[in-house]
Amino acid sequence: MVNPSPSVRELLPGDAAWPAAFDRVQPRPERLYVVGELPGKPAVALVGSRKADAYGLELARSLGAALARAGCTVVSGGALGIDGAAHAGALAAGGRTVAVLGCGIDVRYPPQHAELLARIETHGGVVSELPPGTTPHPFQFPKRNRLIAALADAVVIVRAAVRSGSLVTAREAAKLGVPVLAVPGPAGDPLSRGTNGLLRQGARLCETAADVLAAIEAVERHGPLTSALFPVDGDGAARAEAPTAVEAAPALTGTDARVYGLLSAVPVHADVLRRHAQLDTAETSAALTRLELAGLAVRTFGSLFHRNEW
Numbered sequence: 001m002v003n004p005s006p007s008v009r010e011l012l013p014g015d016a017a018w019p020a021a022f023d024r025v026q027p028r029p030e031r032l033y034v035v036g037e038l039p040g041k042p043a044v045a046l047v048g049s050r051k052a053d054a055y056g057l058e059l060a061r062s063l064g065a066a067l068a069r070a071g072c073t074v075v076s077g078g079a080l081g082i083d084g085a086a087h088a089g090a091l092a093a094g095g096r097t098v099a100v101l102g103c104g105i106d107v108r109y110p111p112q113h114a115e116l117l118a119r120i121e122t123h124g125g126v127v128s129e130l131p132p133g134t135t136p137h138p139f140q141f142p143k144r145n146r147l148i149a150a151l152a153d154a155v156v157i158v159r160a161a162v163r164s165g166s167l168v169t170a171r172e173a174a175k176l177g178v179p180v181l182a183v184p185g186p187a188g189d190p191l192s193r194g195t196n197g198l199l200r201q202g203a204r205l206c207e208t209a210a211d212v213l214a215a216i217e218a219v220e221r222h223g224p225l226t227s228a229l230f231p232v233d234g235d236g237a238a239r240a241e242a243p244t245a246v247e248a249a250p251a252l253t254g255t256d257a258r259v260y261g262l263l264s265a266v267p268v269h270a271d272v273l274r275r276h277a278q279l280d281t282a283e284t285s286a287a288l289t290r291l292e293l294a295g296l297a298v299r300t301f302g303s304l305f306h307r308n309e310w
Helices: 020-024 056-071 082-092 111-122 140-151 166-176 190-200 209-222 254-262 270-277 281-293
Strands: 010-011 031-038 043-048 074-077 097-100 124-128 154-158 178-182 296-299 305-309
Touching: 010 082, 010 111, 010 296, 020 074, 020 140, 020 154, 043 056, 043 140, 043 166, 043 296, 056 074, 056 082, 056 209, 056 270, 074 082, 074 140, 082 097, 082 111, 097 111, 097 140, 111 124, 124 140, 124 209, 140 166, 154 166, 154 209, 154 305, 166 178, 166 190, 178 190, 178 209, 254 281
Parallel strands: 043 074, 043 154, 074 097, 097 124, 154 178
Antiparallel strands: 010 031, 031 124, 296 305
16 A cells, blocks of 8 residues: 655755664665654664564553653554554554654555554654665565664564564664663463563563663663674574464454454453454454364453463
């Protein structure tokens, strides 16, 4: 989907508005296309899995809102999952947010975020190094992650598998001396393996916005970090997720697939699932009942549900 008439500014290295950190990333972008404004300081990147569960989406939204209320610009990639929730949280709090795209700035991708990206343009900015009209391809998204890292004063990873593109963002941030924080997750959960791996390698623990603000303050006092942090998977290389839909059990369709895709090892309330699945109470309750009967979901107590990992 193409936005027909964006007010696009083109920035070149050496321009007054050119971000100085972009001169340190490899490869350095040749130019930038901007709608709205680049992030002010302080700026925090909130990134994570596109295939996020309801727990991760709720956490990203609340962190985005809390950081916006603290005066931070929230930077992310405009993607499905954690990115979209972080942007939405900042906007809901009346704050500013910036999306760095892996396609042309006039291309509404993913199409589900067309309205969200329009709001970001008027309450922050949208940025791309790719010429207008460039369609999205999987290889472009890991590359844009270096720009997300360069725009940020801290990078927070929320819910990431071992092949998540957000680990590329963490690696690029570490190269620049930008503090990397990770939200811990339950042992054995695939969406925790990336974040827990970062914590083992020296990333800072993030539980609240106060942890992020403390990391930024530490850099302001002592200068950029020197870090050996280098996120890798079991094959020894950071790998990115391709932009895909939320994972679901192969045999499921419709509302059942939508609700199941939001479940994980972390129990969440049925109301949280309803909100993120964009269903009404009766539809959510019926889907959860069917998933329970199929042995795919487990009710712990009250209205808390988690995925049955067998």
